[in-house]
Amino acid sequence: MRARTKARTIFFLCAIEVLALGFSLSSAQAQKIRIAVSNPDMSFLSGGVAKFKGFFAEEGLEAELIQMNANVSVAALASGNIDYNLILQSVVTANLRGLPLKVAGILIERPNHAIVVHPSIQKFAELKGKKIAISSFGSLVDILARLTSVHFKLDPKNDIQFVAAGSSSARVAQLQSGVVQAAFVTPPGNLRAEAAGFKTLLSVGDLFAFPVNGIGVHEQKLKNNRDEVKKVTRALLRANRFILDNPKGAIKILSQWGRSTPEVAEEAYQFSAKNYSRNLLVSKPTLEKVLESTRWNVESKKNVTIEDVFELSLVREILKEMGETPK
Known part of the structure; x- marks a missing residue:
């Protein structure tokens, strides 16, 4: 009886060692x-x-x-x-x-990007002659802002002034201070803007791939x-x-x-x-x-x-x- 119990104990300990070795090898690999x-x-x-x-x-x-x-x-x-x-x-x-x-x-x-604006703005064309906050020039946001302008038949070089404002939070801050009239942001930046009294005008992803x-x-x-x-x-x-x-x-x-x-x-x-x-x-x-x-x-x-x-x-x-x- 003792021999059988001892054998079971040895088997159990060996099994644990094998499992531990397996986990060790898996981690090492x-x-x-x-x-x-x-x-x-x-x-x-x-x-x-x-x-x-x-x-x-x-x-x-x-x-x-x-x-x-x-x-x-x-x-x-x-x-x-x-x-x-x-x-x-x-x-x-x-x-x-x-x-x-x-x-x-x-x-x-x-694009996951949204355009947030003052509630009085109803369509993108109303941003002609206005300032729009982007992250930086040459960035993805810059490209999307220009493509969006072209989509709505506006000249990104002459009809809109883009302002490099940094992060989404910084862009929303520029909107709040009145420095810009719109901002391109990604979630949850649009949610922060809405909480501050602004609105999401549109989702860029709904316009083009x-x-x-x-x-x-x-x-x-x-x-x-x-x-x-x-x-x-x-x-x-x-x-x-x-x-x-x-x-x-x-x-x-x-x-x-x-x-x-x-x-x-x-x-x-x-x-x-x-x-x-x-x-x-x-x-x-x-x-x-x-x-x-x-x-x-x-x-x-x-x-x-x-x-x-x-x-x-x-x-x-x-x-x-x-x-x-x-x-």
């Missing part, structure tokens, strides 16, 4: 990656969901999400200090300037470590589908990650979720629009093509493996 985001908000929720739902971990990746501004993120990606950059426009701009960076997938296919976030990666990593890039892309694809198909789960992660109330997170989700890409792909004309508008602010010495900037073959490969036909 996890590939650490560093990913740049601008903010822990709705615009970068793909990264937050992929991390906190465990999609990165299921690919054998240990992801660290690092908050950076656009310029710093590009320099960090080019130098190898980070592995991926979800701030798409900064990657596109850097590519046109000659840096060896590419976009491996589109996370958000339409224009990718605002994606998977930026160094050309060398695409060439030498495609397997890792594929894992990251697959995890972010799963994250996007979770965001689109599981509102409650996405809102919960957004609230916790962004440290906002559930109510604010839900409003941001309702405003922006529709702009997320289900397949991480967009049309060729849309990609051409990105390049064309980026050239407004960048002098490129070579004729850069879509293929020079966007390397979307891994997305198509993943979709085919899932039994889907890439569009």
